[in-house]
Amino acid sequence: MTYVEAEPSDAQLIEQVRANDLSALGSLFDRYYTQVYRSAVAITQDSAVAEDIAQDCFLKVHRYANRIDTSLPLAPWLYRVTVNLSYTWVSRQKKRRVSLEAVVDRLISPAWLSPDHIAEHSEIQQQVRLAIRELNFNQRVVVVLHYLSGLSLEEIAEVLDCPVGTIKSRLYYARENLRGRLGVMNWSNEVAHGFAR
Amino acid sequence: MGLPDNQLDAWIESALQSGTAIPPHQKQIVLEQIIQQARHQTTLPPLMLPVENQRFLRRAMHFSCQIWQWMATFAVDESQYERARQNRHLIRFAAPVRDGRMPTHMIEPLRLNFMSPVF
Numbered sequence: 001m002t003y004v005e006a007e008p009s010d011a012q013l014i015e016q017v018r019a020n021d022l023s024a025l026g027s028l029f030d031r032y033y034t035q036v037y038r039s040a041v042a043i044t045q046d047s048a049v050a051e052d053i054a055q056d057c058f059l060k061v062h063r064y065a066n067r068i069d070t071s072l073p074l075a076p077w078l079y080r081v082t083v084n085l086s087y088t089w090v091s092r093q094k095k096r097r098v099s100l101e102a103v104v105d106r107l108i109s110p111a112w113l114s115p116d117h118i119a120e121h122s123e124i125q126q127q128v129r130l131a132i133r134e135l136n137f138n139q140r141v142v143v144v145l146h147y148l149s150g151l152s153l154e155e156i157a158e159v160l161d162c163p164v165g166t167i168k169s170r171l172y173y174a175r176e177n178l179r180g181r182l183g184v185m186n187w188s189n190e191v192a193h194g195f196a197r
Numbered sequence: 198m199g200l201p202d203n204q205l206d207a208w209i210e211s212a213l214q215s216g217t218a219i220p221p222h223q224k225q226i227v228l229e230q231i232i233q234q235a236r237h238q239t240t241l242p243p244l245m246l247p248v249e250n251q252r253f254l255r256r257a258m259h260f261s262c263q264i265w266q267w268m269a270t271f272a273v274d275e276s277q278y279e280r281a282r283q284n285r286h287l288i289r290f291a292a293p294v295r296d297g298r299m300p301t302h303m304i305e306p307l308r309l310n311f312m313s314p315v316f
Contacts, residue, residue, distance in 0.1 A: 018240065022232050029228050034219060042213050051223075055231055062235045066243040128212035147206070148213040175205060182208060183200040 011070035018065045029058055032075065035149060036082050042144040043086040045133050053085045079149065079159045083141050090137050131181040139174035142167055 008016075008027070016024030036057050040050035060081050061068070068077060132140060145151045145159060153171070157164045287303040294300060 022235055025235060026228060037219055055227055058231045059234055063238055063241055065240050125212045125215055128208045147209045179200045179205055
């Protein structure tokens with residue numbers, strides 16, 4: 001007869017991190033790194049920056065372990081830190097006034113498109129990413145947390161510390177903006193295909 | 198015709214899901230870096246307010262809320278104005294106009310806002 005050990009909860013792991021057990025930090029990393037990294041990539045659209053943000057995020061888990069409320073789930077805390085770090089990076093980028101060419105270069109550079117996904121990378125996905133990048137920061141964050149992280153509107157409101165109505169409104173306008181941009185693309189593709197026929 | 202909702206959702210999800218693959222070796226390198234940096238980092242002490250401070254803060258909050266409520270009631274209480282308006286005696290006011298006529302206007306009781314239109 002085999003006994004399967006139950007995985008420790010986030011609260012238990014945080015308790016262990018408080019006792020300076022770095023293997024517990026490793027367990028939290030295994031559990032949440034992918035989500036944090038993906039969210040950071042989707043918000044900043046830069047894999048190198050996202051890697052730094054995710055790293056910072058887990059270092060903060062260690063640094064602030066004593067101040068994390070273990071009665072609450074850890075994921076919203078991690079998302080909040082990710083969004084804040086991404087915001088800092090995005091606002092610094094704005095100050096530097098990155099040229100459009102640099103943005104396009106970054107979007108099509110190997111750092112953004114990992115080798116595993118170049119094959120499945122399509123014109124539409126590229127256009128959608130470009131359209132998401134064109135959204136303002138607040139709308140982009142809501143889109144990422146909703147579509148990529150799968151958070152409900154209430155959960156996003158908790159992460160961003162905003163009323164649910166604000167999140168609804170941001171998501172609505174983000175979708176309308178994307179619909180507008182992608183609708184034009186869809187239409188122009190259809191016209192192009194129509195001419196080709 | 199606009200893009201249908203389901204197609205838009207599918208495109209957004211697909212675009213966000215792809216292009217964010219993390220090779221296992223990269224993940225391992227990042228973890229090693231984090232552990233390395235965490236070894237040289239100190240954990241901050243818990244943030245605890247003494248019980249006395251908590252009580253004081255609670256009382257201060259309660260007191261300031263009461264003051265604010267009282268002021269808000271005073272500021273938006275229109276019962277006096279409404280009572281005056283109901284028992285108003287309209288003031289007759291005649292002013293000459295360009296063609297020589299002197300039409301009569303009725304003035305309502307004024308509020309303390311001299312910028313608002315009278316007529």
